[in-house]
Amino acid sequence: MYTEPKIVTKPNLSYRSHISFHFNGKRFREYNGNRLKIKIYPNYASSIKEKDRLLRQLLFEFKKSLETGWNPLIVDEPIIEINAEPIPSLEQLFLEVEATKLSSPLSDKYKRNIKSIVKQFLAFLSTEEKCSPLQSLKLSRIETFLNQFKSSATNYMNIRRMLGLFFAEFERKKYITVNLILNTPRLKPKAALHKIYTKEQLIPLLDYLKKSNPDLYLCCLLSYSCMLRPHIEIRLLKKRHFNDDFSTISLSGAENKSARVRVVSVPKYLQTIIENRLSKVQDPETNIFTLSNHAFNEYYFNLIWTRLKSDMSKNGLIQSEQTIYSFRHTAAIDVYNRTKDIHILQQLLGHSTMIVTLKYLRGLGELNSQQLKDVLPVLELV
Template identity: 45%
Template sequence: MNDIAINDKSTGTLFRRALDKKLTSGISRQHQDSLRYVYNHFMTFLGDEGREKPLKSLTTGQIEIFLQQFNTSATHYMNKRRDLSVLFNTACRLIDKNLMTIRKTEVRRIKATLHLAYEREQLQPVLDFLKVNHTNLYRCALMTYGCLLRPHEEIRLLTKGHFKMNNTEIHLDGTENKGGRVRTVFVPDYVREELEPVLNTIGRDDNIFSLNKEPFNNSYFAKQWSREKKKLLSHGLIYPKQTLYSFRHTAAIDVFRRTKDVYMVQKIMGHSSVLVTLKYLRSLGEFNTEELRSVAPVL
């Protein structure tokens, strides 16, 4: 990336500096890609003339016109609004200004979508199906459930070097997991036994799915699941709202029901705080009216 003059206050220059700053701040690869994407599209939208104007001349109306191209869903719109806000607010801090331009843009309500957990009797048949039909997807699902890792970033990027203590632990640094902290993950025997034949044949820096140093792309597991999901549905093995992430939700429910320990769930899930865990469990329906009634204060 080119060096930029500190006194250059044009919108294009400040956004470029803001992007550079965020890319070197330890954010995840997925977040980096999202910021690059919205930066490139916004700079194209502004054109040469718009990029040369001062940041303070950028209007809410202009930004809303730009965001209209992401109208396919409220989630898509709000994700792009969020990413653009990150760059805009970082650019504002570079010139010590607190501009409200993006905050005034339309906010859209996102409907919560639940990755429906698997019922106990579903779990093994679904895993058995994946084991026969798609080895990589099976291993990913097994680790999503057994290690409670997130499939598309944490699991997809695993190499042999992440496995420690005779393959009984996975070690992730702060840049490799959503929580942003160093994390040690226990590997159950059924996961270790499935992975060891692979781990024994690849190099330390090789990805456990691609079997070389270059991992599969960001959407690899999403696309593979989309293909296999049609077959799973046709066989009556899953419900429409059950996804690859559902294995993680199913595991969280299992841990909570066996332990009744929210802090244990927080630790094993890698959540940044117990409040996140409580919200997560509530979204999965683990705190229902009967349970709350049974522990309500009495006089």
């Protein structure tokens, strides 16, 4: 004799829900489908909705078994699955994805961010949580972790984005059915206006840099004239990237952010400078700054800029929020104002899509001012 099985649960993922019934006067609590040799684990669910679904499925299986004569008092010999794979722990899965990402052709900065988020998240979790299955991780724990980074919306969203990279991969590999990161709150970062240089600033500033540090001067000139990115594309330029008369620069997909082949023209005034620097260089692998086969480290130009910044500010050459990247921004605005052609600007900037270019212009404040000003309503008053 047995009583009707029923679900015992609470709307809380941390509560261990179960199926309850009595058989021959003895009470049974079944938390999973192991007794029926079926893989149903409600308490590993990553959402209340999924947990309720699995509980209903588990209830159905126990009802069906009891109706067909199953006796829970008879203990079967356990069936050992020789080829059964152990359930990986949360820590193992994070380290697995980390290793995959670090072996991929990603930027050094992106890889550092990946290693940082893994280190921070695993340090935040308890030993028990790290050793538990991924499905047992609660949304509340992820939110508690993310709340540590609310010093700014930008910082919070950057951490959320990096953590989301892992959960998206877990979902793709079917380790989870619901990406918990998508259920965490979003914060809207405040748009930062990137200041460009005025025409009156450009020549005096470049003259100052030419006298103070020729390498930084060349980097800024390339950023303005060719709209290349300073710290990756420009810093790593070699002689082989230029054609014979130094009139074009060719970068492979692996050598620029857009991951596509990029060919840019070099203005006449810059051709002369490059030619003077590389005229005696024979090895095509020679870096144009160090004049050796090694490049400066990725922080080199920022370091030099920081050392000169206070003097440049004191002499009125730069304003706050004007940086090396401001040369590329200034060039972009100059081209847009002269052409009003976003497609041309997209090609010059090396953006993957026009949407990226539109966001770029908005970030510089251009689409919020000049373009809107040009289309204001016209009214001729008598």
